[in-house]
Amino acid sequence: MFTKYLQEAFKVPLVIQLTDDEKCMWKNLTVEESQRLARENAKDIIACGFDVTRTFIFSDFDYVGGAFYKNMVKVGKCVTYNKVVGIFGFTGEDHIGKVSFPPVQAVPSFPSSFPHLFGGQDNLRCLIPCAIDQDPYFRMTRDVAPRIGYQKPALIESSFFPACRYI
Structure with a gap:
């Protein structure tokens, strides 16, 4: 919620990195499982209500x-x-x-x-x-x-x- 406050207060773009590759390497997950978890994380992040016109969410595997x-x-x-x-x-x-x-x-x-x-x-x-x-x-x-x-x-x-x- 603090990050949302910063975005609103300063009217700035927000870049959110989903480190699905990190999860795969450190937690011994399959690529597919870490991608699934990243999608779930993205849903939680979107639910915070960030300004969609100023927010870019990306997955390392995809970007x-x-x-x-x-x-x-x-x-x-x-x-x-x-x-x-x-x-x-x-x-x-x-x-x-x-x-x-x-x-x-x-x-x-x-x-x-x-x-x-x-x-x-x-x-x-x-x-x-x-x-x-x-x-x-x-x-x-x-x-x-x-x-x-x-x-x-x-x-x-x-x-x-x-x-x-x-x-």
């Missing part, structure tokens, strides 16, 4: 390509394997899908990833309301952004509620 993929390659070239291991704690037992995912999470921060929405306005700033568990991705993104000619995204992070075990 990655073109300008988005070009930005993924730019980000990927700026982050070493040692750096991504340090940030995310990957080990030799993790599959390469996990190691290759951070650029997918990063590039929605850059307006040129969505030329049909922002039409060459590549100097726009991005505000990302997200949960604290996404912080490593966006610390990496903030480090890389100026190196590839973009503004650093700003973040508003929420924390998780503590468990209700002793209530």
Whole structure:
């Protein structure tokens, strides 16, 4: 609801990334199951009442390509394997899908990833309301952004509620 408030207050476009590929890689789900879950998530998001004329919801499986993929390659070239291991704690037992995912999470921060929405306005700033568990991705993104000619995204992070075990 906070994100809806921001969209209404500032009359800005909203891009919502459905990371169905992330679910598939981290939760050991099939591609089909992660896509089904993404569709269910999209229904919940739509029910929040965002301005449909200013909201773009996309699935990684369905959208990655073109300008988005070009930005993924730019980000990927700026982050070493040692750096991504340090940030995310990957080990030799993790599959390469996990190691290759951070650029997918990063590039929605850059307006040129969505030329049909922002039409060459590549100097726009991005505000990302997200949960604290996404912080490593966006610390990496903030480090890389100026190196590839973009503004650093700003973040508003929420924390998780503590468990209700002793209530």
